[in-house]
Amino acid sequence: MEPKLFRYIWRYSRREQLVVLGLVLASLPFYYLSLDLPRLIVNQPIRGEGFDGPDATRHFLDFSVAIPDFLQGLFGAGQWVLFEGFTLERIPYLLALSCTLLGLVAINGLFKFQINTLKGRMGERMLRRLRYQLFDRVLRFPTPFVRRVKQAEIATMIKDEVEPLGGFIGDAFVQPAFLGGLALTALIFIMLQNFWLGLVAAAVVLVQAFLIPKLRKRILELGRQRQLAARALSGRIGEIVDGAVEIHAHDTSNFERAEITRRLGNIFLIRFELYRRKFFVKFLNNFLAQVTPFIFYAGGGYLAITGSMDIGQLVAALVAYKELPGPVKELIDWDQQRLDVQIKYDQVIEQFHPPQMLASNMQDPGRHRADPFSGDIVAANLTWEDDCGVKIIDSISFRFDARAHVAIAGPAGGGKETLALLLARLLFPSSGKLTVGDQDIAELPEAVTGRRISYVAGDSNFFPLSIRDNLLYGLKHRPLDKLDTELDDPKTAELARMETARAGNPDFNIFADWVDYAAAGAVGPYDIDSRLRAVITRVTLDEDIYQFGLRGTINPHEQPQLTGNLLIARQLLAKMLREPGYDSLIEPFDPDAYNHNATLGENLLFGTPTGAKLDPRHLTEDPIMRDFLHRAGLWDTLIEMGAVIAQTMVELFADLNPGHPFFEQYSFIAADDLPVFAEIVGRIRKLDLGNLPEDDRLALGNLPVGYIEARHRLGLIDADMEDMILSARRQLTRDLPPDYLAAIEFYDPERYNSAASLMDNILFGRPVYGQAEAQSRIGQLVSEVLDELALRGEIFRVGLDFQTGLGGKLLAAGQRQKLALARALLRQSDILIVNEALSAIDPASQAIIxxxxxxxxxxxGLIWVAAHEDEAREFDHILRVEDGRLCVPQDSASDHDSPGPATMAHTGRA
Amino acid sequence: MSLNDEVETLRKVPLFRGIEPAKLKLLAFTSERTTFEAGQYLMRQGEDASCAYLIIEGEAEITREINGQSVFVAALGANNFVGEMAILMDQPRSATVCAKSQLCTLKITKDCFFQLIDDFPRIAIELMRVLAQRLETTTADLIRARSIDTPAAGN
Known part of the structure; x- marks a missing residue:
């Protein structure tokens, strides 16, 4: 990138800058005229110059050119009248001139509007370009550097710190030209009216222009400090958030408080001094601007009285002078902004210039190759040094077939991990050479290394997408079709494409299909799922995905066939559950019976709220719902039940400290709310439930919503209560407004419930509490049913939609590692490098995988970094790396035919 | 069976005798009532221990596998506590427990059990008392066994 901001701006926006400059130049004559017109208005129609009598007239808009000297021989002295104009009396003349002034004001305004719009567009385009270029550089940072940068700082720089640059870029050339032009026009105009007044005005402007930037120097320095301090603060906050567990585990929160306090204090002091100085400069500026009118009034008035200047000129000079400080001040502001932005630019650019950055053509998507790697992988004196110059890999040499299975063994930290990174070309050799089939790996573009080689480490990252999208992520190298299907309006699409080109962004359509199905051994989107299933089965993640599927939900309208099959599964399971030995596992949903293993709220609605209108956990907080409960005669009963629950909970949990895990696991009442309920319970002892404050009644009335008789066993649901709730359930569908009914998915044996998971839909009931081994027995039954209907594949497909969360945090560590491996396996590349990628999985499963x-x-080719020696045993070759050097394996020392252990440890067979 | 009935049952357990009803209620509330059919296993020898069971109703049988042979150890009835040794010692199950009839139990998880001991040291004291009593019984058994053995050895 250009080291100097102005060169950068000029390089990328030259043409646009020139257009705007031209526009500025064209606007200046109009501006001059608008300054001159007040003089004419005052002198001619108002003071009567040129109007000798009451009926005298003048020509308006006459236009004539003085005949130049060299043509006077031809035409005679005088003027060349092009247009005689309109003959007007004094009042109409005044009006005509005034209207002209209005017209000029409008023209000047339109010029300004147009200039500003163009400037804005230019600035935004450049900002887009700059941000893109910075981001592009992030993608080309060498991997060791990326690990050291603070995410928060990089993000702040791209997002916030370059933002002012966008505003400035539009102004970079135009603003000084425009403002300078304005100021100069005004100054020349004043000079033409009176030379001395002009001189005074010029002097004041010069003082302003020299003094104030000097004063502002320190302000700029402070601004720079502020920026650095703010950036460091955001980086530090990012660190603290990342280290939250450490902070809690070591009780260092107050240390962190002190640290941030110091930083905030520092920023405050910088900002305060900044403000003090800023306002002083402002004061000085204003003062200078106000002093000049004094000279104008005193001096100009004197000149007007003595007659060396007419009133019109004085008025015009004053008007012109009033126009002067604005541009001058803005010009000074511009200059300050220039320095400020240059500093920002320098700082940002510095951060984005790491050593050994990837050349941009290394990431050209078109530079892939069709033929697989063949020949040998050869390392010759391969060395890699870390930042401190320590040789992590120290002149290693080896040779093996690119299609061999090679294990890299050795002690942890001995360099085997680094060797794997070098082989994956995620690190570049510091010296020495690594070649694949006679090609230097350092020179291969990422389109080759990133497709022909797959690399998996134990700490692989995931994007917060579904499992399916994370698996397909490794296939998205470039857009494979050119369709603009998402932007249906061709005009919008064209505009978007044009702007993309103007800002120098690449023309990749994110809405195109990027998935390289062929690389995964599939034909297209229709058969990719079978490949996904295959790789997931290979890494033994299939059972997990199947479970995710059972826990997932689907939209019945999108998958009518699956919904139909699930309903059949429901019937089959119901039949199985009627057999002896299984009949007590599930309590099915029955429209005419109370379900003791479901919550009271569920029993009341006989359905699940979809969340649009009703919050399932706070049903009674909705006034319409409460109104219904009133009419159904349940509200007072619920409050009575709530009172029993509250009394029991207060009795049971009162002695426990608020952080006690029991609260979260067992209580109806959050630890924070317990004191509130303790007070309510106290009031219940003195008052009738009916006389309790309304807030208390509301709080109590909501408690029973989550009550499950079979689980909580408070004996609140007797036969009478069941009848009441069942009759309320029937009344509900008649009484609730339609939009409420639409927001509840009712349990219907014949219908699929879109708010419930697949599993709940198959069970259509609740597991009975307290049945030994119920979970596994139910799972077994469901499995049988789904196998019978051949639905496993469909369930699996739903499981692929499971969201992995930020960084895959919603998956267990072992699941993450398996998924990362599956993602690599899907790509069918020539060489797979597995860098201790299964560390979180038990040894038996590791061996299977x-x-x-x-x-x-x-x-x-398979390159396997082994955590333990016995993992390596079955491989064709073993490279044992210790202290950055190769050791010859004792057991196979006989079959190496190389000149010496230090240079050639092992030679491939083919 | 309601919570209050379970508290009554818990009070009859020697281990919990002398603990206030309110604490027992918390224990009952946080425990899961689990039913076993005859022939189902409560625990198997060698498994990791995650909970203890209090038998409320029904009968169970403790067996121990020695040299591949299943040896009967004891029969358990209502109010007996089973499985607490393994969670106290943090060891795998030392014996197998199987339901002999339909068995109604209160399942007390390890976390819950320790949490209770933490919160209410009285339970720990009661536990010590019960364990001491068992030790005394075992010692008495041992002495009786030796007194039978000794004359035999003397012969």
């Missing part, structure tokens, strides 16, 4: 991968990669 390893065998699967070895079988899948038969005839292709």
């Amino acid at each position: 390893r065998d699967n991968i070895r079988a899948d990669y038969r005839g292709k």
Whole structure:
């Protein structure tokens, strides 16, 4: 990137800048005229110059050109009248001139409007370009550098710190030209009226122009400090958020408070001094601007009285002078902004210039190659140094077939991890050479290394997408179709494309299909799922995905066939559950019976709120719902039940401290609310429930909503209560307004419930509490049913839509590692590098997965960084790395045919 | 069975005798009532221990596997506490417990159990008392066994 801001701006916006400059130049004559017109108005129609009698007239809009000297021989001395104008009397003449002034004001305004619009567009385009370029550089940062940068700081720089640059870029050339032009026009105009007044005005302007930037120097320095301090603050806050667990675990929150306090104090002091100085400069500026009119009034008045200047001129000079400070002040502001923005630009650019950045053509998506890697992978004196110059890999040499299965063993931290990164070209050698089939790996574009080689480490990251999208992520190298299907309006699409080109952004359509199905061994979007299922089964993640599927929800309108099948599954399961030994596992939903294993709220609605109108946990907080309960005669009963629950909870939990895990697990009442309920319980002892304050009644009335008789066993639901709730359930569908009814998914044996999970839809009931091994027995039954209907694949597909959360946090560590491996396996690349990627999985499962991968990669390259020696045993070759050097494995020392252990440890077979 | 009935049952358990009803109610509330059919296992020898059971109703049988042979150890009835040793010692189950009839139990998880001991040291004292009593019984058994053995050895 250009080191100097102005060169950067000029390079990318030259043409647009020139257009705006031209526009500025064109606007100046009109501006001059608008300054001159007041003089004419005062002198001619008002004071009567040129109007000798009451009926005298003047020509308006006459236009003539003085005949130049060299043509006077031809035409004679005088003027060349092009247009005689309109003959007007004094009052109409005044009106005509005034209207002209109005017209000029409008023209000047329109010029300004047009200039500002163009400037704004230019600035925004440049800002877009700058942000894109910065982001582009982030993508090209060398990986060791990326690990050191603070995310929060980089994000702040791209998002916030360059923002003022956008505003400034539009002004960079135009503003000084425009404002300078305005000021100069005004100054020349004053000079023409009276030379001395003009001189005074010029002097004041010069003082302003020299003194104030000097005073502002310190302000700029402070501004720079402020920016650095603010950036460091946001970086520090990011660190603290990341280290939240450490802070709690070590009780260092107050240390962090002190640290941030110091930073905030520092920022305050910088900002305060900034303000003090800013306002002083402002004061000085204003003072100078106000002093000049004094000279104008005193001096100009004197000149007018003595007759060396007419009143019109004085008025015009005053008007012109009033126009002067504005542009001058803005010009000074511009200059300050220039310095300010230059500093910002320098700082940002400095951060985005790491050493050894990837050249941009390394990421050209078109530079892929069709033929697989062949030949040998050869390392010759391969060395990699970290930032401190420590040789993590110290002149290693080896050679093996690119299609061999190679294990890299050795102690942790001995360099094997780094060697894997070098082989994946995620690190570049500091010296020495690594070649694949005679090609230097350092020179291969990412389109080759990132597709022909797959790399998986134990700490792989995921984007907050579904499992499916995370798996397909490794196939999205470039858009494969050029359709603009998402932007249906061709005009909008064209505009978007044009602006993209103008800002120098690449023409990649995010809405196109990016998935390289062929690379995954599939034909298109229709058969990719079977490939996904295959790789997930290979990493033994299939059972987990199936469980995710059962926990997932679907939209019945989008998947009518699956919904129909699930309803059949529901019937089959119901039949199985009627058999002896299974009949007590599930209590089915029955429209005419109270379900003791479901919450009272569920029993009342006989359905699940979709969340649009009613909050399932706070049903009674809705006034219409409460009104219904009133009419159904349940409201007072609920409050009575709530009172019993509150009394029991207060009795049970009163002695526990608020952080006690029991609150979260068992209580109806959050620890924070317990004191409130303790007070309510106190009031219940003195008052009737009916006389309690309304707030208390509301709080109590909501407690029973989550009550499950079979689980909580407070004996609140007897036969009478069941009848009451059942009759309210029937009344509900008649009484509630339609929009409420639409917001509840009712339990219907014949219908699919879109608000409930697949599992709940199949069960259509609640597992009975207290049945030994109920969970596994139910799971077993459901499995049988789904297998019978051949629905596993469909459930699996729903499971693929499971959202993995930020960084895959919604998955367990072992699941994350398996998924990362599946993502790599899907790509079917020539070489797979597995860098201790299964550390969170138990050894037995690791062995199964390893065998699967070895079988899948038969005839292709597999490089396996082994955590333990015994993992490495079955591989074709073993590279043992210790202290950055290769050691010859004792067991196979006999079959190496290389000149020496230090240079050549092991030679491939083919 | 309601919570109050369960509290009554808990009060009959030697371990919980002398603990205020309110604390027992909390224990009952936080525990899950679990039913086993005859032939279902409450725990198997060698498994990790995550909970203890209080038998409310029904009968269970403790067996121990020695050299591949299942040896009967004891039969358990209502008000007996089973499985607490393993969670106290944090060891795998030392025996297998199987329901002999339909068995109604209160399942007390390990966390819940320790939390209660933490919160209410009286339970720990009661536990010590019960364990001491068992030790005394075992010691008495041992002495009786030796006194039978000794004359035999003397012969």
